[in-house]
Amino acid sequence: MKIKSLVFMSTLALFAGYAPLAISAGASSDHVEIVGTPAPGSKFAKLHDGMYSKEIVDLIGQPTDQKSYQTGKAFIPFHFGGDNFRVEYLYKGEGSLTFSSGGIGNTAMKLIKITVNPSESGYVH
Numbered sequence: 278m279k280i281k282s283l284v285f286m287s288t289l290a291l292f293a294g295y296a297p298l299a300i301s302a303g304a305s306s307d308h309v310e311i312v313g314t315p316a317p318g319s320k321f322a323k324l325h326d327g328m329y330s331k332e333i334v335d336l337i338g339q340p341t342d343q344k345s346y347q348t349g350k351a352f353i354p355f356h357f358g359g360d361n362f363r364v365e366y367l368y369k370g371e372g373s374l375t376f377s378s379g380g381i382g383n384t385a386m387k388l389i390k391i392t393v394n395p396s397e398s399g400y401v402h
Contacts (some may be wrong), residue, residue, distance in 0.1 A: 313372065313393030318373050321391055330376050330386040331362070340366035340374070341399030363389075369399025 308326060315321035320337040332338075345364045364386055366374045372394035376386035 306310040309388055311393070312391065315391070315393050316395075320368060321374075321393055324374070324388065324391060326388075328388045330366070330388070332386065333366075337368075342371040342401050342402065343381045344401045366397050367397060367401065369397060370395060372397050 307323070307330075315324075322331060323336055343360060343364060343366050356383070362378060363376065364376045366376070373389060374391045375390035375392070377389045378386040
């Protein structure tokens with residue numbers, strides 16, 4: 278009986294120790310990583326920290342193409358934070374924008390990375 282109680286209490290302590298880390302994990306920073314320098318007057322020069330995909334599409338237009346993928350956080354047990362999947366918008370002649378999303382009940386996609394690439398074809402290969 279004591280061994281079962283010990284195993285149960287050890288398991289409970291293990292989950293209690295890891296749960297706060299899983300809940301707080303995610304792409305919560307407002308900082309946007311920028312790779313390259315957007316040309317003055319370009320579409321990407323209009324973007325800033327804290328923007329979401331809908332706002333960006335309204336501002337600079339629809340992407341030429343897009344792709345999406347799951348992150349490793351989607352497979353973490355008891356992970357209730359965001360950044361479970363990412364979507365990348367490709368803009369021909371501009372580069373790409375990477376968005377993070379996936380928190381429970383949250384479908385908003387937040388801009389996390391701008392990659393400036395004037396030779397971007399705009400299509401997923």
